[in-house]
Amino acid sequence: MRVLYPFIAVLALVAIAFLGVKVAGLQYLFGVVFPYLAFAMFVGGFIAKVLGWAKSPVPFRIPTTCGQANSLKFIEQNKLDCPSTFWGVTGRMLLEVFLFRSLFRNTKAEIHDGPKLVYGSSKYLWLFGLLFHYSFLVIVIRHMRLFVGHVPGFLHTLEAGDALFQVGAPLLYQSDIIFVLAATFLFLRRLINANVRYISLPADYFPLFLILAIGITGILMRYVLRVDVVNIKQLAVGLATFSPVIHGEIGTVFFIHVFLVCTLMAYFPFSKLMHMGGVWMSPTRNMANNSRMVRHINPWNDPNIKPHSYADYEDEFREFMTGANIPVEKE
């Protein structure tokens, strides 16, 4: 059920877009109104979510320490895995965000006869996760050629690099293949690995199905069904210049693709996909382990409550302490 319902939900989205455009003829709704709404929800929702997080104070240093902390001079510090400076944290964050370093450390636990618990390295999640995210990034950037009137040089370079092997016409993009393969791996991993399947929820499967469906409709549109790119670009540039026009015939598959992307954008701020913003804000990664060098004061401390040292405490209660035979430091 946890797999089936999200799958049905994505099929329903496809059906809605198909019927809406093919039967009801709502090209303007699906091509203009929904994209604007979804984009506003995406950017607005993303910012609102991050600002919401910013309201939570993180008063204490809680970095996950994965190496030797800064200590005595003759003990070598692991500057990336237990950073105590701004640059150490920066290095750790950049490696985390761009290379998924913590996934690289992923281990698998297996129970063998004995019973014996064995830990081993497991790099598949890291590898396919990285491939998935980077091919997704390349695909998103590549789509910008449809949104800008004058296409800047770096998009041409990216395009040429992505279609490096010049297979077929229209040229085959490597990112398309890698994207579908990697997303399929991420899905099968949830399905086949019993431990991961146990903790997987509809909220895990839905974005996977949605993203796969976006990839498949996009691939269909480019290599199989084919649509009029000039008409589509006119609409896309129109959206970006706030003067959208739907000109001529555009295949229904385009509207299905766009509707799925709209769903993804609208759903984004309310879902686990917010790890895009969250990865930058995870206190277990972005804090320096410097609590022995800097005094961190809890921001919600009441300023009226003054620090009360033990010496002051003893001064206040000395009579009672000596009366009760409690030893005191100062007689």
Added chain:
Amino acid sequence: MPMYDMNKILPGLIIFAGLMTFPIWYNSGNAGAVPKPEKPTNAKECVRPTDYMRTSHMVLLNEYRDAVVRDGERGAIKDAGGVEYDEKSLMLGCMKCHVSAKKFCDECHTYAAVKPYCWECHIQPKETN
């Protein structure tokens, strides 16, 4: 409610909003010219219907190229209206009607940022304007 670490979060959000709205500020309201490929004067029908040619001409060209280069088949083609063309050929076939690559092919290709590699093998005819 106070917000914390805004000296880092705010620049981050500004960068995010800037990247996400890239097409909007990059275009700054200018949608660019819509391509107007020059139509041939000597024929009314192409080898396939216009709708097909608009979306899938590259598939046809790819098939012709494979047939000619790999199998040596330069067979005659009939168009939708039954008019026969001599051979499968870019420069001696297609370009008999679509005379100018600049005014026909490049119009849409430049607009959609597509760079076919025809002229890596063919020698592009010189065009004066």
